[in-house]
Amino acid sequence: MRLFVVTLSILWLVSLCLCKAYAEPVGDLTTLSIEELMQLQVITASKKPQAVWDVPAAVYVISGEDIQRAGANSIPEALRLVPGVHVATIDASKWAVAVRGFNGRYSNKLLVLIDGRSVYTPFFSGVYWDAQPPLFLNEVERIEVVRGPGAALWGANAVNGVINIITRSAKDTQGTLVVTGGGLEERAFGGVRVGGQLGANAYYRIYTLYYQRDRLKQDEADTFNYDDWRVRRGGFRVDWYPSSTESLTLQGEAYSGRAGQRLRLPAFDIGNYRLVDDRYTLSGYYLMGSWRYQNNRTENTLNLQIDHYSRSPIEITENRDTLRAEWRQRIRRLPKHDILWGVEYTYTRDRTQGRYMRVSPDSKTDQIIGFFVQDDIQLNEQGILTLGSKVEHNSYTAWEIQPNMRLLWKYNPNTVLWAAVSRAVRMPTRAERTIAIDAYYEGTTQEGIPLFSRIYGSNGFQSEQVVAYELGGRFHPSHEVSLDLSAFYNIYRNLRSFEPANPFLETSPAPHIIIPVYMSNKLHGHTYGFELATNWQVNSSWSLKFGYANITYRLKHAPDSRDPFKLHSDSTSNTPRHQWNLVSHLKLPSGWYADAYLFFADRLVGMDFIPAYYRLDLSLGWRAKQNLEFHLYLQNLLRRKKREFEHPLWERDSVPERTVYGRLLWRY
Amino acid sequence: MALLASKIIMIYLCTAWILILLAGASHGEEYTEVEVKAAFLYHFTNYIAWPEEAFSYRSAPFVIGVVGKGSILSALRRAVQDKTWNSRPFAIKQVEHNREARECHLLFVERSEMPRLAQLLEALGNAPVLTVGESEGFVQRGGVINFYMHQGRVRFEINPDAARRRQLTISSKLLSLARIVRQ
Numbered sequence: 001m002r003l004f005v006v007t008l009s010i011l012w013l014v015s016l017c018l019c020k021a022y023a024e025p026v027g028d029l030t031t032l033s034i035e036e037l038m039q040l041q042v043i044t045a046s047k048k049p050q051a052v053w054d055v056p057a058a059v060y061v062i063s064g065e066d067i068q069r070a071g072a073n074s075i076p077e078a079l080r081l082v083p084g085v086h087v088a089t090i091d092a093s094k095w096a097v098a099v100r101g102f103n104g105r106y107s108n109k110l111l112v113l114i115d116g117r118s119v120y121t122p123f124f125s126g127v128y129w130d131a132q133p134p135l136f137l138n139e140v141e142r143i144e145v146v147r148g149p150g151a152a153l154w155g156a157n158a159v160n161g162v163i164n165i166i167t168r169s170a171k172d173t174q175g176t177l178v179v180t181g182g183g184l185e186e187r188a189f190g191g192v193r194v195g196g197q198l199g200a201n202a203y204y205r206i207y208t209l210y211y212q213r214d215r216l217k218q219d220e221a222d223t224f225n226y227d228d229w230r231v232r233r234g235g236f237r238v239d240w241y242p243s244s245t246e247s248l249t250l251q252g253e254a255y256s257g258r259a260g261q262r263l264r265l266p267a268f269d270i271g272n273y274r275l276v277d278d279r280y281t282l283s284g285y286y287l288m289g290s291w292r293y294q295n296n297r298t299e300n301t302l303n304l305q306i307d308h309y310s311r312s313p314i315e316i317t318e319n320r321d322t323l324r325a326e327w328r329q330r331i332r333r334l335p336k337h338d339i340l341w342g343v344e345y346t347y348t349r350d351r352t353q354g355r356y357m358r359v360s361p362d363s364k365t366d367q368i369i370g371f372f373v374q375d376d377i378q379l380n381e382q383g384i385l386t387l388g389s390k391v392e393h394n395s396y397t398a399w400e401i402q403p404n405m406r407l408l409w410k411y412n413p414n415t416v417l418w419a420a421v422s423r424a425v426r427m428p429t430r431a432e433r434t435i436a437i438d439a440y441y442e443g444t445t446q447e448g449i450p451l452f453s454r455i456y457g458s459n460g461f462q463s464e465q466v467v468a469y470e471l472g473g474r475f476h477p478s479h480e481v482s483l484d485l486s487a488f489y490n491i492y493r494n495l496r497s498f499e500p501a502n503p504f505l506e507t508s509p510a511p512h513i514i515i516p517v518y519m520s521n522k523l524h525g526h527t528y529g530f531e532l533a534t535n536w537q538v539n540s541s542w543s544l545k546f547g548y549a550n551i552t553y554r555l556k557h558a559p560d561s562r563d564p565f566k567l568h569s570d571s572t573s574n575t576p577r578h579q580w581n582l583v584s585h586l587k588l589p590s591g592w593y594a595d596a597y598l599f600f601a602d603r604l605v606g607m608d609f610i611p612a613y614y615r616l617d618l619s620l621g622w623r624a625k626q627n628l629e630f631h632l633y634l635q636n637l638l639r640r641k642k643r644e645f646e647h648p649l650w651e652r653d654s655v656p657e658r659t660v661y662g663r664l665l666w667r668y
Numbered sequence: 669m670a671l672l673a674s675k676i677i678m679i680y681l682c683t684a685w686i687l688i689l690l691a692g693a694s695h696g697e698e699y700t701e702v703e704v705k706a707a708f709l710y711h712f713t714n715y716i717a718w719p720e721e722a723f724s725y726r727s728a729p730f731v732i733g734v735v736g737k738g739s740i741l742s743a744l745r746r747a748v749q750d751k752t753w754n755s756r757p758f759a760i761k762q763v764e765h766n767r768e769a770r771e772c773h774l775l776f777v778e779r780s781e782m783p784r785l786a787q788l789l790e791a792l793g794n795a796p797v798l799t800v801g802e803s804e805g806f807v808q809r810g811g812v813i814n815f816y817m818h819q820g821r822v823r824f825e826i827n828p829d830a831a832r833r834r835q836l837t838i839s840s841k842l843l844s845l846a847r848i849v850r851q
Contacts, residue, residue, distance in 0.1 A: 029707035030747050034845060037711065038821060040704055201765060244764045413700070 056386055056406035056418035058084070058147040058472055058486035060533055060547075064140045064168070069585065069595050071619050071633030071663070073134050073186055073211070075112075075143075075165065080599060081583065082145045083547020084531040085161075086575045088601070088645035091654040092185075092213045093130035093229035093259040096645045099147050099161030100488060101527050101551050101575045105648035108426055109159035109464075111150065115167055115251070116326075117288055117305055120157055122348055122366065123318060125429040130259045131282050131309060133233060134211040136179055136663065137191045141168045147531060148488060149468050151402040151424035152388040153340075153372060159424045159466050160490070169249075170195060170203035170239040176668050179209075183661020185635075187214040187228075202240040209233050215260065216654030217641075225654040226277035231257030247292045254285035261313065263650040265356055266441045269509045271450030273441045275652075276314060284309030299330040315356040315650070322348040340388075341373040350430070356650070357437040359430060359457075366430070369393045384408040396428045397463050414476035421470075425463040432461045432496070432519050439649065442515060449505075450512045455498065458518045465493045480537040487530040494521035495555070497563045522563065525555030541587035548580040574646060576602035576612070591623035601644070608646040614638050615656075627667040635659045704822045705815055706743035709776060709800060712813065713753050715842035718773055719835045722796040729759035731771060735788065736778025738762045744776075766791035774798045777806070785809055796835045807849045812836065814849075825849045 029037065060082050072078035076095035080087045086103050088096045098107040106126025112119050119127055133139070143165050150162035173195045180190035191209030198204055215228040235253030242248065260279045267274035288305040303326040310319040328342035346368040352359055374388030389403035404422030411417055435457040442451040472486035499520045503513050529551035536544045557563050584596045597617040604610040616638045621631040636658045643653040709732065730753040734741055741762060748758040761772070766788050769775055775797050777785065782803045789810045792799070799811045806814040807827035812834065814825050825847040831838050 028746075029703055030710045030751070032707065034708070034711045034715075034842070037704060037707055038823060038845065040821060241764050244761065244768045247764075413703075 053416060053474060054384075054408065054410075056384070056408040056420060056472075057150075058470065058484075058488075058531060060084070060145045060147075060484070062143050062145075064138055064142060067135055067140060067143070068138060068631070069593065069619055069621065070583075070597060070617065071631065071635065071661070073136050073189065073213075074129065075132050075135065075163075076129055078135060078140075078143060079145070079163065081581070081597075082143075083533040083581065084147050084549040085145060085163075086549075086579060086601070089216075089643075089654065089656045090645055090648060090651060091225055091227035091261060092216050093227060094261075094651070095129050096574075096648070097127070097129070098575055099145070099163075100490065100529070101160065101553065103574045103645070105651065108157070108429070109466075110161045110163065111154055111158040112163045112165070113154070114165045115288070116164075116290075116303060117286065117307065117324075121320070122429060123320065123350060123352075124431050125157060125426065128282075128309075128311065130229060130231075130257070131255070131284060131311065133253070133255075134189065134209065134231070136181065136189055136211070137193055137207060137209055138177070138179075138665075139167045139173070139193075139207070141166050141172070147486065148420070148470050149402075149404065149422040149424035149466060152390050152404040152422060153374060154390075157426050159426045159464070167237070167251075170205045170237045173205045174203065178666045179663065181631075181661060181663035183633075183659060185214050185216070185657055185659035186661040187212045198238070198240075201242060202238060204236065204238045206236045207234065216657055218262070218652055218654055225652060226260040226262045226279070227654055229257065229259040231255055231259075231282075245294050248289070249292075250287075250289045252285065252287040254283075256281070256283035258282070262652040263314065264647075264652060265314075265650050266438050266452050268438075268450075268452065268506070268512050271441075271444070271510060271512060278314040280311060280313040282309070282311040297331060297333045301328040302326070303328075316352055316354040316358070318350060318352050320348060320350040322346065336378040338376040338378075339373065340375075342371070344368075344370045346370075354436075357431075357435055359434045359436075361434075364430060366395045368395075382410045384410075392427075394427050396433060396461075397425075400425050400427065400463060415473065417473045419471050421468070423465065423467050425465050427463050428461045431457055433457045433459060437649070439517070445513060450510075451503070451515060452512055453500075453515045453517055455517045455519065458520060461496075461519055462494050462521045464495050464521070467491045482535045484533040485530065487528075489526065489528045491526045492555070493524050495523035495525075496520070497522040497557055497561055498565070499562050500564065520561070522558040522561035523555055524558065525553070527551055527553050527555075543585045545583040545585075546580070548578070550578055551575055552577065574604055574606040576604060578602040593621045595619045604646060606646050608643075610643060610646060613640060613642060613644070629665040631663040631665075633659075633661055633663070700743070701822065702740040702743045705776075705802065706740055706747040708815070708822065708824065709744065709774060710747045710751070712798065712800070712842070713774065715839040716798060716831075717837040717839075718798075719796050722773055723756070727756065729757045730754075730773050731759045731761065732774045732776065733761055733763040733769060733772030734776045734778070735763045735769070735784075736776075736781045738778075740776060740778070769797065770795045772797055774800065777801045777803075777811070779803045782806070785811070794833050794835075798834070798836055799830075813846070823847065 062078060062081050066081060067078045070081055076087050076097050079085045079097055084099060086098050090096055090105055094105060096103045096105055096107060099110055102109050106124040108125035112127050119132060121128060143163065146162040148161065150158035154162050173193060175195055177193040182188040189211045191207060193205055193207035195205035210232050212230040213228060215224050215226060218225045233253060233255040237251040240248040258279060258281055263276045263278055264273045265276050286305060286307040290301060290303040293300045305324045307322040324346045326342060326344040331339040349365040351363045353362065370390060370392040372390035374386060377385045379385055386406040389401060392400045402424050404420060406420040407418060409417045437455040439453045439455045442453050444450050469489045470486060475483040497520050498517045499522065501516045501518060503515045505511065505513055531549040533547045538544060579601045582598045586594045588594060599615040601613055603612045615636055618634045619631060621629065623629050636656050639658040641655055643655055645653055647653055732744060741760065744760055751758060763769055769788055769792050777799060779802050800813045801811045802815040807825055810830055812827055812830045816823055816825060826838065826843060827849050828838065829850060
C-alpha cells in the first residue's frame with residue numbers, strides 16, 4: 001500500500017518536472033523570426049472557437065449544421081445536444097427545459113433569447129415553447145448555452161443559465177431555399193426562403209413556413225393525447241451596411257397556430273376531476289430594429305423591439321404587448337480595459353381572462369429599468385479579471401443588484417482555467433403575486449364533501465436568490481481532443497414553497513371545501529455538480545462528442561414551513577442526477593453522412609417517479625448536388641412506454657414516439 | 669484504512685489532474701492558425717516596401733484591413749500592439765465593402781470571402797495594396813501572397829507579378845522562403 005503511494009508521488013513529481021522541462025510557450029509570436037514561424041505547429045481555428053475558448057464561464061455552442069444533422073425541428077429538441085441541459089417532452093408542443101436543476105413546464109431560472117430578444121414570458125416566468133419557431137428552415141446560425149448565472153449581463157431571471165439563439169444575417173442567406181419534409185410524428189412541414197440584395201450594401205430575406213406535428217400517445221392508457229400542433233409563420237430580415245463602421249438590422253416575424261392539450265381539471269360541480277381535451281389558438285408578432293456603430297474606441301448598439309402574443313388555452317387566455325429599448329456601449333479607450341455598459345427599459349402590459357387560473361387585476365402594466373456595467377481587465381499576459389454588475393428596478397421588489405466576478409487564466413495555448421462568483425435573482429412574477437389556481441382534487445371529507453386545493457399567489461412573495469461558485473477549465477491535450485470541465489456550487493435562498501392555510505367552504509356550483517395554499521419563500525439550500533464536454537476528432541471523417549452532467553440537490557424547507565412536500569424536500573428532484581449523451585458524426589464518401597445520438601437521463605424523483613431512460617436517434621443524409629440535399633431521421637428507436645417528465649399541473653404528459661421522417665432541401 | 673484509501677484516491681486524482689495539465693503543456697508550442705497568421709502578416713510588412721504615394725499624409729497609419737468575419741482581428745491587434753511601421757502607427761480595420769479595400773496597405777481576405785474576390789480585386793485596380801489570402805487559387809487569380817497548410821504548419825506562396833503590378837517590392841529573403849507562383 002505504502003509502495004503504491006510512493007510510486008504515485010514519484011510519478012507526480014516526475015510529471016511536474018517534465019512539465020517544466022518542456023519549452024515555455026512564447027507569448028508574443030512576432031518576436032519569433034519568420035523562419036521559426038514556419039516551423040510552428042498550429043491548431044485550426046475552427047476546432048477552438050476563440051470566442052468560446054476565452055470565456056470565463058461554462059459555455060457550449062451548437063451550430064446550425066449540428067441542428068440540421070440531428071434533425072431537431074424545435075429549439076428544445078436541439079438543446080438535447082448540449083451537455084448539461086435537461087430536456088423532457090411534456091406533450092407534442094411543450095417541453096420542460098432547464099440547466100442545473102429546477103426543471104418544469106415553466107422552468108423559471110433559465111433565460112432564453114432569440115437574437116437578443118427575450119422569449120421568456122413575465123407572466124409565469126418561463127418559455128411558451130409552442131410559440132417558438134421551428135428550425136427546419138436553417139435560419140439559426142448557432143445556439144450558445146451558458147450554464148450558470150448570466151445575470152450580471154442579461155439581468156434578472158438568468159439564474160441558472162442563458163440560452164442565446166442567433167439567426168443568420170440576411171447576407172448569409174442569399175438565394176432561394178425550399179424545404180419540405182414529413183413522416184410519422186413530424187407529420188408535414190415545408191417552407192420557402194428568398195434572399196436577395198437591395199442596392200449595393202443591403203441584403204434581405206423573406207420566408208414563410210408551415211409545421212405540423214402529430215399527436216402523441218399517453219403512457220398509462222395507451223390512448224392518444226389530444227396534443228397535435230400546427231403553426232404557420234412568416235418573417236423577414238434586412239441587414240444594411242451604410243458604411244464600414246455602421247450596420248442596421250430590421251427583422252420581424254408573425255405566426256399563428258393551434259395546439260392541443262389534455263388536462264385533468266378539477267370540477268366543482270361533480271366534485272372530482274374532469275378530463276378536458278382543449279384545443280387552443282396562439283398567435284403573435286414581433287418587430288425589432290438594431291443599429292450598430294463602431295469607431296476606433298467604442299462599439300455602440302441601439303436596439304428597439306415590440307412584441308405581441310396572444311394565446312387562449314382553457315385555463316386562461318392571455319394577451320401581452322411588450323416594448324423594449326436597449327443601449328449598449330463597448331469602450332476600449334483605456335489600455336488593458338474592455339468596458340461594456342448599457343441601459344435598458346422594458347414596458348409590458350397584459351390582458352387576461354382567467355378560468356382555472358385567475359389573476360387580479362385582469363390587466364396590468366409592468367416596467368423594468370436596468371443598468372449594467374462590466375469590465376474585462378487584462379491583468380497580465382495570461383490573466384483576465386471580469387468585474388460586473390447589473391442593477392435593475394422592477395415593480396415588485398424595487399431594486400435588485402446582481403454582481404459577478406470572474407477570473408480567466410490562460411495557462412498555455414492549450415489550457416484555460418476559470419473561476420467565478422456571482423449572485424443572481426429571479427424576480428417574482430405577476431402570477432406569484434396575485435394568481436389563484438384551481439389546482440387539484442384532493443378527495444372527500446368523512447361527510448363526503450369534496451376537497452380541492454387552490455394555489456394563491458401572495459403579496460409578500462420575494463425574489464428567489466442564488467449565489468453561485470463556479471470553477472472550470474478547457475483543455476486541448478492534442479490536436480484531435482478537446483475537453484471542457486465545469487463545476488458549480490449554488491446556494492439558494494427564498495425558493496418558492498407552498499404553504500397551506502385554513503380550509504373554507506364554497507357553495508357554488510356545489511358545496512366543496514377549498515384548501516388554500518399560498519406561495520411563499522420558505523425553501524432554502526444548495527445544489528452542486530459538474531459537467532463535462534469532450535470532442536474527439538478520430539480522423540478526418542469521424543468525430544465523437546461526449547457530454548455528462550451531474551447534479552445533487554440539498555434543499556430544506558424552513559422550520560416554520562408547512563409545505564406538504566417538506567418531508568421529501570431533500571430527496572426531490574425534477575432534474576436527473578446523471579445525464580449523458582454520446583454523438584457520433586461520420587462523413588462518408590460522395591456527399592453522404594451518418595450520425596448517431598445516444599442520450600441517457602437518470603430517474604426523476606419528484607411529484608411522480610420517472611424511471612431512467614435511454615434514447616437513440618440516427619440520421620442519414622446525402623448531398624446529391626451542390627444545391628440538393630436529402631436527410632432521413634430515425635428518432636427514439638429505444639422507445640419505452642414511459643413519460644420523460646412528471647405531470648406539471650393538469651397536463652397529461654405524452655410519450656415521445658418512435659418516429660421516422662425525411663427532409664429535402666433545394667437551393668437555387 | 670479508510671483514511672488511507674481516501675488519501676490514495678486524493679493523490680490519484682491530483683496525478684490525473686496534473687497529467688491533464690501536462691498533456692496540455694507538452695504541446696506548448698502549438699498555436700492557433702489565426703495567431704500564427706497574424707504574426708506572419710506583421711513580418712510581411714518588414715520584408716516589403718510600399719511606394720511613398722501609398723500614404724496620403726506624413727503620419728498616416730499603416731492600415732491592415734480584414735475582409736470577412738474577422739476571426740483574426742484580435743490576434744492581429746495583439747501582434748501589432750505597441751509596434752510601428754517606419755515610425756507610422758498600425759491601424760486595423762474590418763473591411764465590409766469593396767471600395768474601402770483601397771484605403772488599406774495590407775488586405776487579408778478570409779477563406780469565406782473568396783466568392784467576392786473578383787469584385788474585390790476589380791475595386792482595388794492596381795493600387796499598392798498587399799493582398800493576402802488563405803485559399804487555394806488566391807494568387808492564381810491575382811492575389812499577391814497566399815497562406816497554405818503543409819503538415820500542420822503555415823506556409824505561403826507569392827505571385828511576384830501581382831506584387832510588381834501593385835508597385836510593391838518584395839525582399840529576396842521573403843521570396844526565398846516562399847513557393848513562387850506565376851500566373
